[in-house]
Amino acid sequence: MATYRESRALSPPLPEARGVVSASVCTALGEGRAVAITPETVAAADPFGDDLQLALHVLYELHYQGFDGVDDRREWDPELLRLRHHLEDRFLGAVREAAPGGEGDTVDEALAGLLVEPRGHDPTSMTHFLQREGTREQLREYAALRSPYHLKEADPHAWVLPRLHGRAKAGMVAVEFDEFGAGHPESIHARLFADLMADLDLDIRYGHYVDATPAEALASVNLMSTLGLHRARRGALVGHFAVVEVTSSPGSRRLAQAMRRTGAGPAAEHFYDEHVEADAVHEQVVRREVVAGLLADEPHLEPDVAFGVRATVLVEDRLAARLLNAWRAGRSALRRPLPP
Amino acid sequence: MEAVDRAGKTCVSNRFVVALCVCRRSRSYPWCDTSHRRRARGEERLDPADGRGARSGAQEEGGRDGGDVP
Numbered sequence A: 001m002a003t004y005r006e007s008r009a010l011s012p013p014l015p016e017a018r019g020v021v022s023a024s025v026c027t028a029l030g031e032g033r034a035v036a037i038t039p040e041t042v043a044a045a046d047p048f049g050d051d052l053q054l055a056l057h058v059l060y061e062l063h064y065q066g067f068d069g070v071d072d073r074r075e076w077d078p079e080l081l082r083l084r085h086h087l088e089d090r091f092l093g094a095v096r097e098a099a100p101g102g103e104g105d106t107v108d109e110a111l112a113g114l115l116v117e118p119r120g121h122d123p124t125s126m127t128h129f130l131q132r133e134g135t136r137e138q139l140r141e142y143a144a145l146r147s148p149y150h151l152k153e154a155d156p157h158a159w160v161l162p163r164l165h166g167r168a169k170a171g172m173v174a175v176e177f178d179e180f181g182a183g184h185p186e187s188i189h190a191r192l193f194a195d196l197m198a199d200l201d202l203d204i205r206y207g208h209y210v211d212a213t214p215a216e217a218l219a220s221v222n223l224m225s226t227l228g229l230h231r232a233r234r235g236a237l238v239g240h241f242a243v244v245e246v247t248s249s250p251g252s253r254r255l256a257q258a259m260r261r262t263g264a265g266p267a268a269e270h271f272y273d274e275h276v277e278a279d280a281v282h283e284q285v286v287r288r289e290v291v292a293g294l295l296a297d298e299p300h301l302e303p304d305v306a307f308g309v310r311a312t313v314l315v316e317d318r319l320a321a322r323l324l325n326a327w328r329a330g331r332s333a334l335r336r337p338l339p340p
Numbered sequence B: 001m002e003a004v005d006r007a008g009k010t011c012v013s014n015r016f017v018v019a020l021c022v023c024r025r026s027r028s029y030p031w032c033d034t035s036h037r038r039r040a041r042g043e044e045r046l047d048p049a050d051g052r053g054a055r056s057g058a059q060e061e062g063g064r065d066g067g068d069v070p
């Protein structure tokens, strides 16, 4: 077996712009100039669309891995941060409108629907689809478009650690410790995902598939980043994490079966098998320690936690709809098909 | 953490906390895989093992590891 080359050994090139907003961000970074864009242009951008989501993605990546040829100090460029603030307001405003909370918005209510598994087949679920009829090509597409998250799995949630204390902090750190390999670099979940990608003959280099990744999948990662980076959104970040951990175990079971059925390879199976068991534990710790611990200390955050839950469900449902529409029509779900 | 299943087989987990399956539906027995969850449409599945209804909120407990994991 070839030696593993770290997927994040290098910073990726800047992606291709998808409209005026992302073009102004990429040009400013690529040419080392100040960003120039009017508030009217931002206000006109579709909050869920390719242009705004890619612009946000690029701005957040300055905090994770940066870009080849871009000065690392641009992470704290006040003009870029100001623009990011406008884009975040557009995005989260649209999410709030599309996923409004009811009267007496409780976390238990927001999570209740997720703690129920469908009896039999769920035609709106992409993991049910992939389990039953997903082809190797569709599994490769799924891995490629999830790679902007899984190659930095659990990193967006680590931003919340200094904003928590007591039970919530201890629980969150324990789950993150597991996500980061529990002391073993070869078991870091991001590394397990790179191994999965290698089984599927995908390029493991960080950022390689961003240009092919649809807006709906970028939005999923952008949501985590915006919730993680703002202390004011710590409640929503915790709600987001609860959804990820609660839904992961049964979904991972289905994806592990899809990998086995298509003969994807041992690392591809292992990534999802590991998540079946790990996330059954993570779910318990997140609900009992992180969510309950946070709300015991800061009960006023309950609507924020519930918002984080609803926002995550909304964004993931939009992604599932995009993928299922494309695959059921026999089309690629990516912006450009993968080379075979 | 070591758990012995009914067949007497010893299973080992190095996780910081383990979740033990007590509904006996797990396909990763003795570890929980969330198979205890209630099914859609508000129906309750009777647990053939002990006749109790399985509902969300009455699931197995996440058991704290005894402390043998660093």
Ligand SMILES: [Fe+2]
Residues within 6 Å of the ligand: A153, A179, A189, A275
């Ligand atoms: Fe993970």
Ligand SMILES: [Fe+2]
Residues within 6 Å of the ligand: A179, A245, A248, A278, A279, A282
């Ligand atoms: Fe997890």
